[in-house]
Amino acid sequence: MTLIATQSLTKTYGNQVTALSDLTVTVEPGIVGLVGANGAGKSTFIKIMLGLLGPTSGQARVLGLDPTVDGHEVRTRVGYMPEHDCLPPDLSAAEFVTHMGRMSGLPRTIARERASETLRHVGLYEERYRQIGGYSTGMKQRVKLAQALVHDPDLLLLDEPTNGLDPAGRDAMLALIERIGTEFGISVLVCSHLLGEVERICDALVAIEGGRLLRSAQLSDMTTVTEVLSIEVSEGTEELAARLTEAGLSVRADGQLLLVPLLDDATYDLILTAVAELDLPLHRLDQRRHRVAELFATEPTQPAEPAEPSQPAEPAAAGTTREGLQ
Numbered sequence: 001m002t003l004i005a006t007q008s009l010t011k012t013y014g015n016q017v018t019a020l021s022d023l024t025v026t027v028e029p030g031i032v033g034l035v036g037a038n039g040a041g042k043s044t045f046i047k048i049m050l051g052l053l054g055p056t057s058g059q060a061r062v063l064g065l066d067p068t069v070d071g072h073e074v075r076t077r078v079g080y081m082p083e084h085d086c087l088p089p090d091l092s093a094a095e096f097v098t099h100m101g102r103m104s105g106l107p108r109t110i111a112r113e114r115a116s117e118t119l120r121h122v123g124l125y126e127e128r129y130r131q132i133g134g135y136s137t138g139m140k141q142r143v144k145l146a147q148a149l150v151h152d153p154d155l156l157l158l159d160e161p162t163n164g165l166d167p168a169g170r171d172a173m174l175a176l177i178e179r180i181g182t183e184f185g186i187s188v189l190v191c192s193h194l195l196g197e198v199e200r201i202c203d204a205l206v207a208i209e210g211g212r213l214l215r216s217a218q219l220s221d222m223t224t225v226t227e228v229l230s231i232e233v234s235e236g237t238e239e240l241a242a243r244l245t246e247a248g249l250s251v252r253a254d255g256q257l258l259l260v261p262l263l264d265d266a267t268y269d270l271i272l273t274a275v276a277e278l279d280l281p282l283h284r285l286d287q288r289r290h291r292v293a294e295l296f297a298t299e300p301t302q303p304a305e306p307a308e309p310s311q312p313a314e315p316a317a318a319g320t321t322r323e324g325l326q
């Protein structure tokens with residue numbers, strides 16, 4: 001079942017700011033990244049899906065429901081982790097998550113049990129009776145995740161879940177989201193301006209820019225194999241580069257890697273012969289895959305609808321990363 005489907009969705013704030021513009025997209029089950037620079041329209045998108053904001057024009061369906069009409073039902077089936085800190089400092093995590101469970105319609109005892117269970121899933125079981133005000137940023141993010149999970153939703157909407165976390169905290173949060181998606185079978189839409197981060201855990205990506213759809217695809221379709229061989233030796237990289245150039249190959253260095261166009265099978269033979277003759281420890285020799293960020297860096301914008309001749313879509317600057325999307 002399609003989780004989210006929008007048709008020409010547009011949202012303007014006070015006739016001045018266009019946060020979403022003619023956005024037509026579908027989100028299928030799995031872990032899906034909604035990526036875009038700050039201000040691209042991700043939070044607006046989520047709030048419309050939850051029925052917290054109405055669109056200016058266009059339609060949205062979430063789990064087959066229209067959030068402008070069935071907002072309450074949508075919110076009972078969807079968990080939401082907001083971007084900003086919204087936690088009461090003088091309540092314990094157990095009290096707060098139980099309260100949120102009650103707000104979602106769970107009976108008192110069930111809400112208490114589910115709160116303990118979800119706090120265990122997010123790794124806060126031992127700390128659950130401490131006041132939230134004394135928690136670290138990472139712990140607060142986990143409380144926000146627990147309250148989104150407490151009513152056992154079919155879909156989680158997470159707005160910048162790694163905000164404010166250090167690298168280890170980010171890794172832990174991403175691992176937790178991945179586990180929720182794979183082990184619990186709950187679909188997740190993760191909003192982030194950090195493309196390199198979400199691509200690690202997502203099955204599919206939806207990229208938006210200035211409220212418009214940039215690209216929507218399965219991750220596997222985005223990481224296509226290229227006609228370039230990537231070579232890594234533990235030592236003697238420069239020596240090998242020189243030898244391959246002598247052999248007539250066009251060699252490009254990329255950090256510790258050497259990149260060589262794959263012309264035919266003879267290219268493999270030339271490389272293996274050079275490595276053997278120089279007696280170098282070969283660490284890796286494989287066909288390079290595009291990284292997702294490279295695709296965003298070099299491909300022109302694909303408008304959702306054909307652009308008006310008078311208003312051509314602006315291509316992305318070749319060879320640069322999109323501003324703010326890291």
Ligand SMILES: Nc1ncnc2c1ncn2[C@@H]1O[C@H](COP(=O)(O)OP(=O)(O)OP(=O)(O)O)[C@@H](O)[C@H]1O
Pocket residue numbers: 013017018019036037038039040041042043044045160193
């Ligand atoms: N309540 C509002 N009133 C006016 N403009 C708004 C409002 N909320 C958002 N905007 C504007 O709409 C645009 C999209 O904002 P939105 O918060 O949806 O983007 P975002 O991708 O979630 O970015 P961020 O991660 O920085 O929140 C921005 O230009 C923002 O300034």
